[in-house]
Amino acid sequence: MTESTPVGTASDEPAGEDLKRLAEMHGVSTEYWDYHGNRAAPSRATLVAVLAALGVAAATDAQIEASLADAELAPWKRILPPTVVRRQGWEAPVALHIPHGAQVTVRVELESGGSVELEQAEDWERPREVDGVLTGRASFRVPGDLPLGWHTLVAEIEAVEDRPATTATAALAMTPDRLDLPASLGERGWGVMAQLYSARSADSWGIGDADDLTELASFLGDEGADFLLINPLHAAEPSGRMTPSPYLPVTRRFVNPIYIRPEAIPEMTRLSGPRRSLIQWSLEELAATNRTVDPIDRDSIWQLKRDALEVVFSAGRSRSRRRDFERFRAEAGEGLERFALWCALTEKHGEMAGWPEALKDPSSAVVADEARALTDRIDFYAWLQWIVDEQLARAQEQAKASGMALGIMDDLAVGVHARGADVWSEPEAFAPGIEVGAPPDMYNQLGQNWSQPPWSPVYLAETAFQPLRDMVRTVLRHAGALRVDHIIGLFRLWWIPKGMGAASGAYVRYDHEAMVGVVLLEAHRAGAVIIGEDLGTVEPWARDYLAGRGVLGTSVLWFEKQGDGWPLQPQDYRRLALSTVNTHDLPPTAGYLADEHVALRERLGLLADPVEQVRAEASMERDRMIERLREHRLLGADPSEREIVEALHRYIARTPSALIGVALVDCVGERRTQNQPGTDQEYPNWRIPLADSSGEPVLIEDLPGNTRSASLFQAIRQEMGQRRTPRD
Structure with missing residues (x-):
């Protein structure tokens, strides 16, 4: 181990002891272990900026002294803490x-x-x-x-x-002290992981939607799967350019209406022939794209789909349907009304950065005037949330009816867009001048900046964690499980002051006992399982803590290593985990075996180490894995790509992990990466439609006859000793 060394690009001046003490008192870590195993420390400039975002003055020695005195007395100045969280x-x-x-x-x-x-x-x-x-x-x-x-x-x-x-x-x-796995799951279960937007059918509008989700879940349930993990469905921009990444939404509480299937809305029956034709013409314009492997164009799709939804909305609703809609709005409360208003304002005025200053304050009189003028548009955007909620409810119903123990497993992004609905609706909930990311690691050697403002831990406590409660409760409405991306964010987040490099951050701690407790309470009420994505730099105690609370971790085969660098033996995997061969931030297994993760990063200039070194490391990793598979008699002397992919999945199926996940891309032989971290426009992230090993598109209707997926599912069932057989 080395001595503490500052990291960052803004200023390398080390922090003094009083500044460090002040930072620690406010939950800002003054040292951490980097991915090389060295002790590192944020610079003075970083700590001053992070403390400022927490409302703590620390730019001068006098400010530090005064802030230290304030911090010492702060608990004594109030009768009760703002929020108390306890375990049953x-x-x-x-x-x-x-x-x-x-x-x-x-x-x-x-x-x-x-x-x-x-x-x-x-x-x-x-x-x-x-x-x-x-x-x-x-x-x-x-x-x-x-x-x-x-x-x-x-x-x-x-x-x-x-x-x-x-x-x-x-x-x-x-x-709850801990969550228990549902009895319906038995000892273990398996499922499929899919990017919903990429999983299309012949009747899709160029992008996978709620109807496709229903059909895919039904098929997988018939195959014996217990869950279907999908990408976050959080809402994106309602007009203009739609951010492709489902992990950079404008809100995490509400759903992107691009996932609505217009023809499945009951009000379609109220349309006249000519108006129904308008919708059919829009669908026909997009239907041909379902049979291509070109990147998905969300903007064009949403424009046509939104026009169609406008037609359905204008048809009106029956008395009972109006009552259902009103009930939905009442239950969703002020949060939905503000989100719908933000959508209407964005539609009228464009991106929030260009709004008049008076509109940036949701409580201003100008906003109130706009809300009165935009009543019809607010109704429309609230209606979209009601419709997509109904369609997602049907998907979960059908998933459970097909025999799935959990059904749909939703995904929760780690944060939101800095110029999105959540930040506009409740700006005081977020730390000003800060973006969230991750320090450098083996796969992202320059660090990552996710361009997302973090929640203020002070505001969360003062509001009884209301933003967290509302978000988790809404996401779990129609899901049997929830994957929490970067769950260590409930413990700490890498705060990067704006204007500094991704490496120039500091870890800010959250009240993990309270944060995890709130999530578990909502999961208990929904009867759901919680899975935490705990990859990367995570202290062992945090994983032990989550396991003690009944939260499953995440194990990816390529990342699970012994101390000597060899692949971890199956029996040494964690019991409370969702174990998979790969992840959406890596190429599909066929591509990974071909070193696509190296070649792509080289083309995009994302490697910090010499490419020859990275290739050699990848080759050694692959050779060791092949040797491990042979050790377990899962491979012959000259295996094909397909045999290796199946052997890898048999390997993780032999672990004691409670859940085993199979990526849909691996079921059909896809090779293209869904997302390359560290890129934006350089690569078509989150826009790759499902295709096979030959580059031909694969639709949901094609899956029952797909020999590669059938063989892989059979391998998983055999290894796990699944008693339930697939339906005819």
Whole structure:
């Protein structure tokens, strides 16, 4: 190991000890281990910028001294913490800060009604002088047998001397200690991972949609699969250029209506012949693209599909359908109304960066005037969310009806677009002047900047984690499982001050006990399983913590290595994990075996090490894997590409992992990468339609007769000893 060395491109001046202490007090890590195994430290400039985003002044020695004093007294200046999160089954105290000598009683008002008085616990903390008042600390036991849910802590403080009686409240979340796998899954299960936009049928509008999702899930369920993991369906820009990446949405709470199948909307029956023809003409214009392997053009697709949806919307709704729509809007609440308003404003004024300043404040009178003028457009965008919600509900219903134990497994992106609906609707929820990314690693040696603003940990606590609660609850409406991308973001995120390089960041810690607890509470209420994408630099204790809470990890065969660099033996994989051969950020297995991950990065100038060295490392990795497969008698002397792909999947099926995932691209022999990290316009990320090893398009209707997928599914079933046989 080496000594601490600053990293970054903005300024390499090291931070002083007082600045480091201040940073640590606010959850900013002042050192970390880089991917070479060396100790690294953020520069002074980085720490000052990150603290500023947290509302902490630290540009001068005087500011640092004052901020240190403020941080020491901050907990003593409020009676109760803003939010208290506890685990069911664990008794834990909550501390109050009250005038010294005052009498106080504390109770919990339960979410379901009624209340529970709390007992006081011993607390020997000495009183402190706070703003001229001698303030003491009192602790009360929060019993572990409180029901799961969101409750309210109420503290009533009697008058003392010249100070009147006071009542303080705080949110109290009682969360599950751990989630258990559903009994319907049995000991283990397997499923398929697909990019929904790429999985098209003959009737698609040039892009996979909710109807395709329904058909694909039904087919896979008949094949014995227990889940279908899809890319995030989060909403993108409603007009203009649509960001291709599903991991850079304008909101994580609502869905991209490009996934609607217009013909499946009940109101289609209300259309006259000529108006129905308008929709048919739009469909015919796009239908031919289903049979090409050209990159998917979301902008053209959405323009035609939106025009068709406008026609259906204008047809009106029956009395019962109007009532259903109104109920949906009422349940979604203010969040949906603000999102629909943002869509209408974007449609009228273009990208948010070009809006008049008055429109950038959602609470301004100008915005209120615009909302009144745009009522019809707000209704339209709210209606789109209702329609896509109905179609996704049907997909989950059919997935479960086909025999899937979990059904649809949704994916949750790590953040949102800096100029999107979430940031406009609730700007105070995000840290200003900061973008999220990742420090350099083996596959991204310059680091990554995902151009996403992080949530403010201070705001989350002050609002009882409402943004997190609303988001997870909505995403889990029609899913049996949720993959949380970069789940370590519930523990810490790599904050990059704007204007600095991706390597010039610092880790900012979040209250992981609260964040994970909130996610588990919503998952428990939805009856869902949580899978955390925990690849990359993750401390072992974090993985152990998540496993202890019943959260599955993620294991990718190419990343699972022994200490000597050889592939991890199957029996050494984690039990609580979703194990796969590859991931969407790597080429499909056929392409990986051909070193496409090296060739593509070389063409795009993304390699920090000499290409010869990277090729040699890839060759050694592949040779060792082949040798491991032969050791387990999964390969012969001269295997074909298809035999190697199946052997790799048999290998992971022999692990004890609770879930085994098979990429749809591997089922059909696709070789092209879906996404190359570190690129934007240089590569057609997130726009590659499904194709086979010959470069021919593969539609959902083609899958039942696809010999390669049938053989791979059979191999998985054999290795896992699956008793349920595929349906005819």
